[in-house]
Amino acid sequence: MAIREILTDKDPVLHKKCHSVTQFDQRLWDLIDDMRATLEDAGGAGLAAPQVGILRRVVVLMDENDEMLELVNPELIAQEGEQDGLEGCLSVPGLWGYVKRPQKVRVKAQDRKGAWFEAGGEGIVARCFCHEIEHLDGHVFTERVDHIYTSEEIEQLWEEEEKGN
Numbered sequence: 388m389a390i391r392e393i394l395t396d397k398d399p400v401l402h403k404k405c406h407s408v409t410q411f412d413q414r415l416w417d418l419i420d421d422m423r424a425t426l427e428d429a430g431g432a433g434l435a436a437p438q439v440g441i442l443r444r445v446v447v448l449m450d451e452n453d454e455m456l457e458l459v460n461p462e463l464i465a466q467e468g469e470q471d472g473l474e475g476c477l478s479v480p481g482l483w484g485y486v487k488r489p490q491k492v493r494v495k496a497q498d499r500k501g502a503w504f505e506a507g508g509e510g511i512v513a514r515c516f517c518h519e520i521e522h523l524d525g526h527v528f529t530e531r532v533d534h535i536y537t538s539e540e541i542e543q544l545w546e547e548e549e550k551g552n
């Protein structure tokens with residue numbers, strides 16, 4: 388297992404559509420293991436293969452039980468409700484924005500051996516599923532926001548909110 392470099396959204400790889408995975412072999416397992424190590428090291432909520440420079444439809448993310456889930460060829464199959472919340476990305480360090488997402492999602496995906504399963508989540512986990520699957524189509528959350536905030540601006544916003552309450 389190795390920690391791979393996380394590319395920023397300035398890299399063209401982050402803006403390309405990823406290919407489906409068709410070979411469930413050692414090469415895929417090495418990629419997934421490296422992505423797990425990289426996500427754990429970065430302390431993020433999710434990581435998509437293009438963020439480590441690989442144009443394949445592979446995602447790892449933290450589920451509702453705070454366990455890491457591996458998704459190969461994931462597809463959104465159901466969604467419900469709406470939420471508006473703050474979002475960030477390991478490829479866009481230090482910047483944040485408010486993005487509307489479904490409140491609840493259901494996803495189907497293959498595991499590392501190719502077996503299909505379903506997973507899903509609500510709130511912040513639903514947000515993460517949507518965010519990571521969008522990475523596989525070459526999209527970054529900053530395309531969806533009206534305004535980009537720096538970490539300092541977010542802190543200031545929260546302080547003001549606290550004073551208002």
Ligand code: NI
Nearest residue numbers: 475476477478
């Ligand atoms: Ni991201």
